[in-house]
Amino acid sequence: xxxxxxxxxxxxxxxxxxxxxxxxxxxxxxxxxxxxxxxxxxxxxxxxxxxxxxxxxxxxxxxxxxxxxxxxxxxxxxxxxxxxxxxxxxxxxxxxxxxxxxxxxxxxxxxxxxxxxxxxxxxxxxxxxxxxxxxxxxxxxxxxxxxxxxxxxxxxxxxxxxxxxxxxxxxxxxxxxxxxxxxxxxxxxxxxxxxxxxxxxxxxxxxxxxxxxxxxxxxxxxxxxxxxxxxxxxxxxxxxxxxxxxxxxxxxxxxxxxxxxxxxxxxxxxxxxxxxxxxxxxxxxxxxxxxxxxxxxxxxxxxxxxxxxxxxxxxxxxxxxxxxxxxxxxxxxxxxxxxxxxxx
Numbered sequence: 001x002x003x004x005x006x007x008x009x010x011x012x013x014x015x016x017x018x019x020x021x022x023x024x025x026x027x028x029x030x031x032x033x034x035x036x037x038x039x040x041x042x043x044x045x046x047x048x049x050x051x052x053x054x055x056x057x058x059x060x061x062x063x064x065x066x067x068x069x070x071x072x073x074x075x076x077x078x079x080x081x082x083x084x085x086x087x088x089x090x091x092x093x094x095x096x097x098x099x100x101x102x103x104x105x106x107x108x109x110x111x112x113x114x115x116x117x118x119x120x121x122x123x124x125x126x127x128x129x130x131x132x133x134x135x136x137x138x139x140x141x142x143x144x145x146x147x148x149x150x151x152x153x154x155x156x157x158x159x160x161x162x163x164x165x166x167x168x169x170x171x172x173x174x175x176x177x178x179x180x181x182x183x184x185x186x187x188x189x190x191x192x193x194x195x196x197x198x199x200x201x202x203x204x205x206x207x208x209x210x211x212x213x214x215x216x217x218x219x220x221x222x223x224x225x226x227x228x229x230x231x232x233x234x235x236x237x238x239x240x241x242x243x244x245x246x247x248x249x250x251x252x253x254x255x256x257x258x259x260x261x262x263x264x265x266x267x268x269x270x271x272x273x274x275x276x277x278x279x280x281x282x283x284x285x286x287x288x289x290x291x292x293x294x295x296x297x298x299x300x301x302x303x304x305x306x307x308x309x310x311x312x313x314x315x316x317x318x319x320x321x322x323x324x325x326x327x328x329x330x331x332x333x334x335x336x337x338x339x340x341x342x343x344x
Contacts, residue, residue: 033064034242039076039088040067041180042282044200044298045112045227046089050281051274052253061245067281071179072148080105080232087231087246092316092335094151094325096230101330106236106337107313109229109247109306111254112198114218118262120300121217121226122202123161128190130212137215138165143193144173146183151325152176153226154183156316157196159323160220169323187211198226200282200298225309225316226300236337243340247306254302261299271296310336310343 040046049067052058058065068085070076074095079085081104089111099105114120125134125143134143140161147154159169175192177183184201186192188210196202196217205211217224229250235243259266260274275295276288283291303309310332317335320326336343 032062033059034062035064035066036086036242036246037066037068037084039079039085039090040069040281041071041076041090042069042284043198044278044282044295045198045300045302046281047257047274047278048111048250048254048302049089050253050278051256052249054277054280055253055256057249057252058246061249063245063249071181073152074149077105077230080230083232086235086242087229089227089229089250091153091227092156092225092313093149093153094155094320095149097317097320097326097330097335100233100335101327103233105230106233107228107230107308107335108236108243108337109250109341110225110227110303110308111229111306112226113301113303113309114222114224114226115301116218116222118299118301119199119203119216119297120224121157121196121198122206122213123194123196123215123217124187124202124205124211125194125214126187126190126192127210127212129193130214134193135212135214137161137220140194141165141167141171142173144175146186146192146195147174147176148178148180148183149176150174151320151323154196156319157217157221158194159319160217161196161215164220198298198300200294203297204294221312223309223312225312228308228313229306236340240340247340251305254304254306257299257302258304261296262301306341308336308338308341308343310338 038049040049053065073090073093076088076090077096077099080088081099123137145158155174158172158174162169162172177186183195187195206213260270275292278295279288279291314332321328
């Protein structure tokens with residue numbers, strides 16, 4: 001029998017421990033989830049991200065997601081630039097474009113989209129303004145219009161209404177109120193005359209005696225890319241795999257949302273389950289029975305595979321430039337990295 005010396009035994013055991021250590025490290029690495037922060041607003045329009053988290057689609061892509069909630073688009077853009085948030089889904093704003101011009105952020109995909117036949121953003125007026133004759137968008141000339149900040153998507157929509165109705169955008173008196181909640185309060189109390197917002201909020205407000213619906217944004221911007229997906233320029237350039245994994249999970253969430261509440265092809269139970277899921281994030285202060293109708297009524301298309309309407313994004317950029325809100329030297333390639341999704 002061959003004798004094994006103490007030194008050989010030690011070497012064998014040591015080698016075995018190295019193999020075990022390597023296997024353990026491999027398992028740990030394979031199971032590790034990359035922690036990221038995702039910016040969102042508590043709107044039904046942000047549901048793709050909520051679904052992706054709740055149904056494990058982010059986890060499938062190796063992502064451990066924490067939401068950071070905002071009350072307007074521009075602060076979210078700043079959070080992306082500072083590194084506090086890794087991905088955001090919100091409307092294009094002047095602040096976002098300016099940050100892109102500084103090399104801080106990139107639009108990488110599309111989210112909410114106006115689509116014929118599906119309720120989209122609605123134009124609202126206070127009951128006071130309605131009683132004074134503001135019963136259609138053409139009557140907004142000389143009237144006040146609530147926006148979050150100058151250069152926000154609300155500002156863009158107000159200008160597009162004026163443009164189509166044939167009067168200067170300066171004839172709509174935009175009132176920056178910083179937060180959506182402040183705009184709602186000002187509209188209901190008659191401190192501002194008008195506003196435009198996604199349907200789940202618009203329809204809810206119109207149920208009160210203080211607010212009236214007088215039109216649809218789709219009549220003024222029929223192909224409006226309402227919200228986009230964006231990230232830091234560093235992620236877009238140097239962490240492409242991370243971006244692709246995020247978009248894959250986000251898109252899977254959007255598919256579920258569209259099937260349940262937009263196309264309504266998934267069946268009644270799927271729709272009910274979807275509304276319950278969204279209620280964890282939207283209208284959380286309301287009982288489910290009161291929140292559910294608003295969530296259902298607010299379902300707009302979220303683009304499949306985060307497809308991006310680049311034509312409309314170019315129009316948005318041109319408007320911001322025409323208003324002097326961003327530099328005229330900014331190109332669409334400065335704002336958008338179109339390598340991740342289909343564009344049109």
